[in-house]
Amino acid sequence: MSTATYVSKRAGDGKVTLPRVVTAEWIKFRSLRSSWITLVVAAALTIGFGALFCWATMSRWDHLPAEERAAFTPAEHSLRGFFMAQMAIGVLGVLVVTGEYSTGMIRASLSAVPKRLPVLWAKALVFGAVTWVVATASVLVAFFVGQSILAGKHLDTTLSAPGVTRVVFGMGLYLTAVGLLAVALGTLIRNTAGGIASVFGVLMVLPLLSEALPSSWQDHIVPYLPSNAGQALTHVTQAPHEMAPWPGFGLLCGYVVVALVAAAAVLKRRDA
Amino acid sequence: MIEAVGLTKSYGPKTAVQDLSFSVRPGIVTGFLGPNGAGKSTTMRMLLGLDTPTSGHATVNGRRYADHPAPLREVGAMLEARAIHTGRSARNHLLALAATHGIPTSRVDEVIDLVGLREVARRRAGGFSLGMGQRLGIASALLGDPATLILDEPVNGLDPEGILWIRNLLKSLAAEGRTVLVSSHLMSEMALTAEHLIVIGRGRLIADTSVADFTAGASRGGVRVRTPQADELAVLLRELPGAMVAVEDEPGVLTVEGTDSEAVGRLAAEHRVVLYELTPRQASLEEAFMELTRDAVEYEAVVRPAELVKESAA
CATH class of the missing domain: 3.30.70 (Alpha-Beta Plaits)
Structure with missing residues (x-):
């Protein structure tokens, strides 16, 4: 029996640092086929539905009532596919975390990084960056495809028209915030079905549900719901009672930060 | 060197581990034995900071696991082999873990060869057999070339060849001066692998002794x-x-x-x-173990043979 203590020598001498955890999370993200499939689906939904709506409007334009024509905004119209894309991104954001819980991978992840919080920050950073790039790129493609379709009736607009650049790039930012909210909800709930349901609930059900409130209350609640506040950034002109674009998006970011902080507190405290 | 001092873990009214103190020395394989549900896995999760003890504390090489700046190079652990995302390949799994510590890719390929997974390293881990999963778990544990190894039931589901392989691997790792803690509910396996035993039942320490003394004492x-x-x-x-x-x-x-x-x-x-x-x-280790843990078995069959006979007759 030897009593000399073994000294690790074959694995370098690196310590755990946030940039290294970010690298690890990037490897994890890119090495799952589901990541890429979901991103492609999100891009296809954004571009495909945008093109479909533009084509439908263009082909029915001559028969549209005057008020519908007056309300038509070509920039927003070409980006309508976001409504579907945000669900794909929300699901992927939840899965980035809950996929680890359902497979047991989380124990390996937290053993490697026992301080835990770097794992959450790295996941948010990697997923946020990937979502921003993919969302912004597909929104730009959707915009240009949509406008080229609308050009058939000379209904198209350009990035230089007032507010259009903000709407187009704002849509990429909105989808990124949705992705981060999903990462936080996934961490809080730790369960795929529950996480996805809560993302749907917050983004889609809450606005519908609030329609049932008396209208005098609605004005004080509806504009401040996460999805409505954030989507203010993606509207060329604001509806009555809607928040201004940047304050609205700022409020959504506030919700995201609160959710991430809650997720961090829970991740740090709970048994894995 | 692993030290547990007064480790206690309660889940609500149920106490999984109670006032458990022991130390695990380097240079030998220490078996961590107990019937199913005795609290072995819970104890190991507490050693790794995955579960927070209700009271007491555990240190590895003098520090709490989470306080090590490079934990994977201090302690390699395999807690239930399937701590792996089923959609990811074995190599990518190890590359991701290695990245957190800046462990070079060459080391990842080294441990893949060491556990004999080269052929399947680029396949999705979801399709792995139980034995391949165990080997990948051991590769993860060895990744940081750690001085301390904590392995939960590493021979579970292995074929005889795999069991022999693990047995020899554990002994050679200990011979290099590492601290090796291996849990099992199989006394016979520990008799062949371990030199020292920590036996628990119902979350309490039953014995902390050498294998030889354990057999003699209960014999x-x-x-x-x-x-x-x-x-x-x-x-x-x-x-x-x-x-x-x-x-x-x-x-x-x-x-x-x-x-x-x-x-x-x-x-x-x-x-x-x-x-x-x-x-x-000489009473076999198995008998000694049964005798010692008789009162400490968590789940016991309550139906007696006579009742079974009556049931089937009815």
Whole structure:
């Protein structure tokens, strides 16, 4: 029996640092086929539905009532596919975390990084960056495809028209915030079905549900719901009672930060 | 070196681990034994900071696991082999873990070769057999070339060849001066692998001793004697102080307790009794374990054979 203590020598001498955890999370993200499939689906939904709506409007334009024509905004119209894309991104954001819980991978992840919080920050950073790039790129493609379709009736607009650049790039930012909210909800709930349901609930059900409130209350609640506040950034002109674009998006970011902080507190405290 | 001091873990009213203190020395394989549900896995999760103890604390190489700046290079762990995302390849799994510590890719390929997974390293881990999963778990544990290894049931689901491989691997890792803690509910496996034992039952420490002492301590010992003059010898043996003789069903076989084979042999020679067989019987580790943990088994079958018979008759 030897009593000399073994000294690790074959694995370098690196310590755990946030940039290294970010690298690890990037490897994890890119090495799952589901990541890429979901991103492609999100891009296809954004571009495909945008093109479909533009084509439908263009082909029915001559028969549209005057008020519908007056309300038509070509920039927003070409980006309508976001409504579907945000669900794909929300699901992927939840899965980035809950996929680890359902497979047991989380124990390996937290053993490697026992301080835990770097794992959450790295996941948010990697997923946020990937979502921003993919969302912004597909929104730009959707915009240009949509406008080229609308050009058939000379209904198209350009990035230089007032507010259009903000709407187009704002849509990429909105989808990124949705992705981060999903990462936080996934961490809080730790369960795929529950996480996805809560993302749907917050983004889609809450606005519908609030329609049932008396209208005098609605004005004080509806504009401040996460999805409505954030989507203010993606509207060329604001509806009555809607928040201004940047304050609205700022409020959504506030919700995201609160959710991430809650997720961090829970991740740090709970048994894995 | 692993040290646990007063480790306690409660889930609501249920106490999984109670006031558990032990230390695990480097250079030998230490077996962590207990029946299913005894609290082995919970204890190991507490050692790794995955579960927070209700009270008490555990340190590895003098520090809490989470306080090590490079934990994977201090402690390699395998807690339930399937701590792997099923959609990811074995190599990418290891690359991601390695990245957190800046461990080079060359080391990842080294451990893949070491556990013999080269052929399948780029396949999705979801399709792995139980044995391949265990090997990947061990590769993850060895990734940081750690001085301390904590392995939860590493031989579970392995074929005989795999079991032999693990046994030798664990011994060679310990021989290099590492601290090796291996849990199992299989006493027989530990008898072949471990030098030291920590035995728990219902979350409490039952024994912390060497394998040899453990067997001897719990051993009822006894001597098996086969002779054509069984009746004659039985009478003589009953005269021997402290000796208790049991006549076995097998004709001509006696079991003598409370004395040793030397005394029985001498007595037989003095009285010219012919012996065909004289075997000191050592309680197997398995028996010792059963005896020690009898009161500490979490889930016991409550249906007695007689009731089973009645059930099936009805």
